[in-house]
Amino acid sequence: MSGLFAGYVPGHPILRGVDLTAQSGRITVVLGPNGAGKSTLLKTAAGFLVPLRGSVMLGDTDIGHLPAHRHIALGIGLLPQGRSTFPDLSVYENIELGGWSMRSDRKRLAAAVEAVLTRYPHLRELRHRAAGSLSGGQQRAVEIARMLVPDPTVLLVDEPSVGLSPIVARQVYQELRALKAEGRTILLVDQDVRAAIAIADYVYVLGSGRNDVEGDRSAFEGDLGAMVRGWLGV
Numbered sequence: 001m002s003g004l005f006a007g008y009v010p011g012h013p014i015l016r017g018v019d020l021t022a023q024s025g026r027i028t029v030v031l032g033p034n035g036a037g038k039s040t041l042l043k044t045a046a047g048f049l050v051p052l053r054g055s056v057m058l059g060d061t062d063i064g065h066l067p068a069h070r071h072i073a074l075g076i077g078l079l080p081q082g083r084s085t086f087p088d089l090s091v092y093e094n095i096e097l098g099g100w101s102m103r104s105d106r107k108r109l110a111a112a113v114e115a116v117l118t119r120y121p122h123l124r125e126l127r128h129r130a131a132g133s134l135s136g137g138q139q140r141a142v143e144i145a146r147m148l149v150p151d152p153t154v155l156l157v158d159e160p161s162v163g164l165s166p167i168v169a170r171q172v173y174q175e176l177r178a179l180k181a182e183g184r185t186i187l188l189v190d191q192d193v194r195a196a197i198a199i200a201d202y203v204y205v206l207g208s209g210r211n212d213v214e215g216d217r218s219a220f221e222g223d224l225g226a227m228v229r230g231w232l233g234v
């Protein structure tokens with residue numbers, strides 16, 4: 001992303017000149033206080049918000065003005081903040097929704113869901129259950145599975161551990177590491193500074209609508225990490 005301006009109300013951009021690169025096959029973390037614009041950044045990268053200025057590049061292509069379904073087709077997946085399962089639908093139906101763009105090709109869609117269920121056998125066992133009857137951790141697993149149905153190469157992940165127990169949160173971060181090990185690119189925004197820095201390759205800090213501090217994980221593990229936690233009050 002370069003020189004990115006984006007927001008919700010004309011004349012009041014939330015992002016005001018963000019310059020950020022998510023390196024291929026790496027985990028890039030964006031930290032920042034509440035309301036800094038982290039979710040706005042991911043929504044823009046996912047095609048739900050059109051940039052007011054600046055570009056969102058995927059390789060050599062500016063995808064900033066493409067609608068969200070084109071982003072999915074280009075291999076970009078979003079794990080949104082908060083609970084996003086449909087509680088009355090079954091686990092299977094929730095996961096299947098991740099393949100909405102393939103809905104006209106039932107065979108391909110079924111194969112893609114099958115691949116995800118093979119990856120997460122515990123979800124296969126739960127596939128007939130209503131998503132709303134599952135624990136928070138199980139629902140997060142459904143959301144991750146749903147994101148993976150189109151086999152995205154770029155994952156946009158928004159505060160994945162909010163509301164989860166420490167053990168389940170650890171599993172979520174382990175899964176992000178596993179997804180990176182498969183060669184996927186991850187852009188993670190998080191309030192859990194310690195957990196996010198622990199899996200990061202590169203870290204940006206967002207404040208006042210633009211990125212101000214950045215560096216490799218090593219730079220954030222020492223004093224700078226303490227400084228950032230101080231800024232964020234965590």
Ligand SMILES: Nc1ncnc2c1ncn2[C@@H]1O[C@H](COP(=O)(O)OP(=O)(O)OP(=O)(O)O)[C@@H](O)[C@H]1O
Nearest residue numbers: 008009014032033034035036037038039040041191
């Ligand atoms: N749909 C919306 N319409 C109008 N303003 C919004 C909308 N969503 C977010 N905002 C505003 O944009 C600003 C940035 O919000 P955003 O959710 O991107 O921040 P954040 O860094 O992700 O914070 P948090 O961690 O609290 O989610 C906030 O002032 C918020 O009130």
